[in-house]
Amino acid sequence: MSVKLKALKRSIWLFHFNSGSCNNCDIEIVDCLTPRYDLERFGIKLVGSIRHADVMMVTGFVSRQAAPRLKLLYEQAPKPIFVVAVGTCACSGGIFAPSYNMAGPVDKIIPVDVYIPGCPPKPEAIIMGVVKLLSKLK
């Protein structure tokens, strides 16, 4: 395993994008950083700018307004960038799947590495998803 990859695995910076979610998954993502779960133990932290990010967490079914912006953000990110779809809506569209303003789900717009289903997924599930992403990296 190269030094670069080893360092990347220990220092994942998350960027969080809401593509029309009901805000429930977003609350659960922020929950992971609270004292009870404390993801900073593993070097994981939330950043505000996509230019600093290693992992993009996308929540919500992708609305037609959000789709071009999601694509733009993915192109603006410095590579390597990994995408995690958080919540049932982001994975498959959920109850919004037959709706007229849906452009997603996420994997229709950008490539997705890990899917975390749940409405909303528990913080444990989100952490497990991130761990699966880390064990996938080669």
Add this chain to the structure above:
Amino acid sequence: MNWLFNFIVFPGFIFTAAIGMLASWFDRKLTARVQWRVGPPVLQPLYDFVKLLGKETIIPKGSFGTFVLAPISSLVSVTIVSTMIWNVMLWPERGFVGDLIVTLYLLTIPSIALIIGGAVSRNPLASLGVSREIKLLLSYELPFIIAMFVPVIKAGGSIKLGDLLTYQWENGLFIGSWSGAIAFACVLACIQAKLAYVPFDIPEAETEINNGPLIEYSGTPLAIFKLSRWMLLFVLPMFVIFMFMGGISLHGWHILWGILKYIMILGFVILVKVTNPRVRIDQALKFFWWGVTPLAIVAIILAFVGV
């Protein structure tokens, strides 16, 4: 060759970077403990740095030279300050007349590099952060320099770092007198703003303007900016210890006392950071110009009287 070794290895780059990373870890760990979290491992800053070196570097169109030179100039100026201070601390006869003024100038360069780097990155949030950084620089620089006059006056008008240090070793520390203590308090408020730590982190307010000037930085330039920020976390408290608390002496048990001084100042800065909300830029300006500056002027008058 000696000066090259000085600059790159011992008091210079590698030494300062190592201690700066340790200080940054201490910062994050203490913050985490205050918030009842566990906090990151010791090598976390090193992981962050190496990871950022391995990421893709994106440079905004038409701004190549300045965009890359800004972080490098920030890093180099912090390294020079550290080299000068440690050289004088270990061998007080080294240094030249006026090196105090050179140090004060070099300590403003990290902020100016941030201003320039943010301004060329063509991002509205970055330009907002830049304008705030300029206002903050104007507000804290005045009391900082006025307070730095106090040791100079007390040491009989010498502007050589070595003279200030030997004066303190012979006649007692500056912080022990009334004027020195007041000036020390002013300088502590100013280094909080110089480090852009929480009551005064207005330029890079993470929750409103997403790191401000740093928003367009990625990969290696971001790593260099972060590293220079961590090194500043070591250099600024060290400069304050040097000016007011007689520096760190490396003879026997004195080294422990020196480390304790550094940890006390760093811990104080971090505790202020984690227990305070952010102020607005106009409040910061009022605080520094109408609160800290008159206090620093009082300290100067007291120093002239000889208290």
